[in-house]
Amino acid sequence: MKKYNWGIIGAGWIANEFAEDLKLLPGARLHAIASRSKERAAAFAKKHNIPVSYGSWEELSADPDIDIVYVATHHIHHFENSLASLEAGKAVLCEKSFTMNRRELEVLVRKAREKDVFLMEAMWPRFLPSTRKVLEIAKSSELGLLHDIYADFGERTPYDPDNRIYDPAKGGGALLDIGVYPLFLSLLMAGTAKNIQASVRFAENGADQSCNMIIEHNNHIVSSLNCTLLTDTPVEANLIFEKGWIRMESWWLTPGPITIHRHGKDPELIEFTNVSPNGVPEPGSGYHYEASEVMHCLDEGLTESPLLPLDFSLELMGTLDRVREICGISYKQDKQD
Numbered sequence: 462m463k464k465y466n467w468g469i470i471g472a473g474w475i476a477n478e479f480a481e482d483l484k485l486l487p488g489a490r491l492h493a494i495a496s497r498s499k500e501r502a503a504a505f506a507k508k509h510n511i512p513v514s515y516g517s518w519e520e521l522s523a524d525p526d527i528d529i530v531y532v533a534t535h536h537i538h539h540f541e542n543s544l545a546s547l548e549a550g551k552a553v554l555c556e557k558s559f560t561m562n563r564r565e566l567e568v569l570v571r572k573a574r575e576k577d578v579f580l581m582e583a584m585w586p587r588f589l590p591s592t593r594k595v596l597e598i599a600k601s602s603e604l605g606l607l608h609d610i611y612a613d614f615g616e617r618t619p620y621d622p623d624n625r626i627y628d629p630a631k632g633g634g635a636l637l638d639i640g641v642y643p644l645f646l647s648l649l650m651a652g653t654a655k656n657i658q659a660s661v662r663f664a665e666n667g668a669d670q671s672c673n674m675i676i677e678h679n680n681h682i683v684s685s686l687n688c689t690l691l692t693d694t695p696v697e698a699n700l701i702f703e704k705g706w707i708r709m710e711s712w713w714l715t716p717g718p719i720t721i722h723r724h725g726k727d728p729e730l731i732e733f734t735n736v737s738p739n740g741v742p743e744p745g746s747g748y749h750y751e752a753s754e755v756m757h758c759l760d761e762g763l764t765e766s767p768l769l770p771l772d773f774s775l776e777l778m779g780t781l782d783r784v785r786e787i788c789g790i791s792y793k794q795d796k797q798d
Contacts, residue, residue, distance in 0.1 A: 465756050466492035468521045470542045471533035472505040480509045482749040488756050495521035522546045532556055536632030540565040547572045552579035554755050558637040561794040563779040570771045579764045582774045584645055586714040588750035590733040595707055605703025610684040612643035615694030620664050627668045634669040640688030642714045646698055647676055647684035654780045661788035669790050716747040
């Protein structure tokens with residue numbers, strides 16, 4: 462099995478979760494971590510037994526021993542971190558939202574294709590067994606045509622202008638941080654957003670606290686989507702078909718069960734817990750699925766994933782732009798040349 466050296470840019474919570482899951486993959490080796498704080502990078506390296514730590518992002522991108530860079534910084538830094546890594550010829554897995562807008566992402570995609578280097582958004586629900594199963598059922602026509610999608614993501618986060626998620630200067634706001642998930646699911650299942658209606662609630666400092674979207678797709682499919690920082694919500698996704706519906710149970714964007722409701726039949730619960738040969742559930746939060754996809758693509762000589770192609774990410778980023786325009790959500794990156 463080919464081994465790949467991974468480097469992580471950013472030493473926050475999501476980087477920690479990803480580092481833990483990467484240890485589950487025999488083909489992955491955590492080689493380096495970078496943070497703007499040398500001390501923080503060193504502490505992260507010690508915790509995860511990573512041999513190299515850097516006090517700047519640029520040093521990691523330039524490290525000749527790294528094969529794949531995982532970008533885990535704030536949204537506003539995704540563009541510069543990914544671009545530097547692509548310029549250095551590194552494969553890149555970048556956290557969502559991919560960039561601040563579609564224009565930035567177009568630059569990254571052009572660079573990746575120009576240099577023939579792998580690039581993918583770290584939209585981890587796409588690679589979970591539950592999502593794959595839902596897609597399989599939908600494509601089988603077992604439940605007939607898809608009619609409606611209901612998906613939400615709400616997590617109560619009290620207003621604090623010093624909190625990154627409430628700081629527009631750091632790319633904060635509900636839509637780019639958590640609204641991207643239900644929007645991703647709607648485009649994955651129903652395709653291009655033809656017509657969009659959206660409404661927003663703003664915090665005192667102008668950060669978006671919640672956003673509701675109604676989207677019309679082809680084939681008369683309608684998605685009703687919600688994201689909010691104001692309260693906890695069920696965090697469920699329900700897909701309504703001609704002959705029944707599928708519920709992706711609470712915290713649908715994480716590894717978890719789905720329930721298939723077929724008209725006239727008892728509900729069928731399908732769980733996706735990974736179980737080792739001795740019957741003990743295996744560890745992992747689910748981030749190893751996306752990491753495994755990156756390495757599989759590199760094994761096959763691919764520069765983008767057929768499961769999450771760059772054109773899909775461009776469409777997702779463009780749809781986020783359209784929602785923000787409707788709602789009046791803007792960032793300084795939108796005004797830059």
